[in-house]
Amino acid sequence: MTERDTVRTLAHPEPDEIRLEGVLHALSDPVRLSIVRDLAATEAELSCSHFDLPVTKSTTTHHFRVLRESGVVRQTYRGTAKMNGLRRTELQTLFPGLLDSVLEAAAAEGARLGAPGAPLT
Amino acid sequence: MTERDTVRTLAHPEPDEIRLEGVLHALSDPVRLSIVRDLAATEAELSCSHFDLPVTKSTTTHHFRVLRESGVVRQTYRGTAKMNGLRRTELQTLFPGLLDSVLEAAAAEGARLGAPGAPLT
DNA sequence: CCCGTCCTACGACGGTTCTCGTACGATGGG
DNA sequence: CCCATCGTACGAGAACCGTCGTAGGACGGG
Numbered sequence: 001m002t003e004r005d006t007v008r009t010l011a012h013p014e015p016d017e018i019r020l021e022g023v024l025h026a027l028s029d030p031v032r033l034s035i036v037r038d039l040a041a042t043e044a045e046l047s048c049s050h051f052d053l054p055v056t057k058s059t060t061t062h063h064f065r066v067l068r069e070s071g072v073v074r075q076t077y078r079g080t081a082k083m084n085g086l087r088r089t090e091l092q093t094l095f096p097g098l099l100d101s102v103l104e105a106a107a108a109e110g111a112r113l114g115a116p117g118a119p120l121t
Numbered sequence: 122m123t124e125r126d127t128v129r130t131l132a133h134p135e136p137d138e139i140r141l142e143g144v145l146h147a148l149s150d151p152v153r154l155s156i157v158r159d160l161a162a163t164e165a166e167l168s169c170s171h172f173d174l175p176v177t178k179s180t181t182t183h184h185f186r187v188l189r190e191s192g193v194v195r196q197t198y199r200g201t202a203k204m205n206g207l208r209r210t211e212l213q214t215l216f217p218g219l220l221d222s223v224l225e226a227a228a229a230e231g232a233r234l235g236a237p238g239a240p241l242t
Numbered sequence: 243c244c245c246g247t248c249c250t251a252c253g254a255c256g257g258t259t260c261t262c263g264t265a266c267g268a269t270g271g272g
Numbered sequence: 273c274c275c276a277t278c279g280t281a282c283g284a285g286a287a288c289c290g291t292c293g294t295a296g297g298a299c300g301g302g
Contacts, residue, residue, distance in 0.1 A: 008268080008269095016233070019230070020154075020223075020226050020227055020230045021149050021150065021151055021154065022149075024145050024146075024148050024149035024223070025145075025146070025149035027145050028142050028143075028145035028146035028149055029142065029259090029260085030142055031260090033141075033142065047278085048278080048279070049277085049278065049279085055260085055261070055262090056261075056262060056263080057278085057279070057280095058261080058262065058263075058264095058279095058280085058281090058282095059260070059261055059262070060279090061279065061280065061281090062259090062260075062261085063260090064279095066259090077268095077269095077279095079268095079269060079270065079278090080268065080269045080270065080277060080278045080279075081269095081277090081278065081279085082278080082279065094226070094229065094230075094233075095222065095225070095226035095229065095230075096222075096225065096226075096229075097218065097221075097222045097225070098222040098223065098225075098226045100218075100222075101216065101217075101218045101219040101221075101222040101223075102141075102145070102219065102222075104216070104217065104218070104219075105141050105215070105216035105217075105219045106141055108215065108216065108217075109140070109141045109215070109216075112137070112215075129298075129299095150289090150290080152290090168248085169248080169249070170247090170248065170249085176290085176291070176292085177291075177292060177293080178248085178249070178250095179249095179250085179251090179291075179292060179293075179294090180290065180291055180292070181249090182249065182250060182251090183289090183290075183291080184290085185249095186250095187289095198249095198298090198299090200248090200298095200299060200300065201246095201247060201248045201249075201298070201299045201300065202247090202248065202249085202299095203248080203249065
């Protein structure tokens with residue numbers, strides 16, 4: 001990394017090109033929201049293939065592209081793998097508290113729907 | 122209001138039927154986000170015709186229905202007019218802080234895009 | 243009772259999205 | 273050098289979305 005990513009770079013929107021509507025739309029799909037939640041659960045970057053999604057690889061590529069083009073995630077190549085990281089800082093600067101609220105809301109809904117017993121441990 | 126809305130009732134989702142994805146999707150359209158912002162700017166309920174939207178009445182009806190069916194607004198008839206109010210309490214209970222974050226983000230983006238000079242007065 | 247206003251229903255259209263399968267390029271290990 | 277792995281590109285189809293126009297129903301005022 002750091003300087004070894006000269007080849008195969010990917011286009012990302014600048015902070016001032018990130019649109020709230022685009023971010024909300026990106027997060028309004030269950031598959032993509034699940035990706036973002038997994039990404040938010042760790043500080044590390046995760047490869048596309050790390051995710052266990054109920055769609056094919058083609059569709060996975062599509063969803064990651066939507067997330068990247070809306071400015072939610074940053075993607076960098078690492079050998080054959082493509083690593084994904086949340087653009088926390090930019091999003092926090094543009095829309096303070098928004099990402100956290102959505103993640104908390106997703107967690108709340110997940111607990112409400114998938115675990116009525118509320119597993120705390 | 123209070124008890125005069127016996128006729129012509131509209132179907133609204135219960136709090137436990139409101140889905141985060143649905144709310145985010147409802148808010149990801151510029152017209153609908155504009156409606157929600159206007160609604161949030163006042164405590165009063167507003168009629169559909171009060172809004173000055175760049176679409177026809179048919180489309181306006183469609184957008185209000187999306188907002189109602191996703192659980193974002195509550196609609197009640199008042200004579201020939203249909204009044205619209207944000208479901209602040211339910212949303213705050215289900216997804217604490219989410220609505221506020223989105224509204225702040227929309228305001229921030231509006232200031233960033235529409236008013237680079239930042240009109241404060 | 244009639245009419246104007248407000249909103250809805252229905253049908254339609256064009257565009258976008260989500261999904262897939264298959265075929266293809268890029269990288270790194272043996 | 274070959275091959276396995278990872279991701280992409282390119283169709284392609286089904287579904288959905290945003291938009292409109294027209295026609296029609298409900299309400300309130302004169």
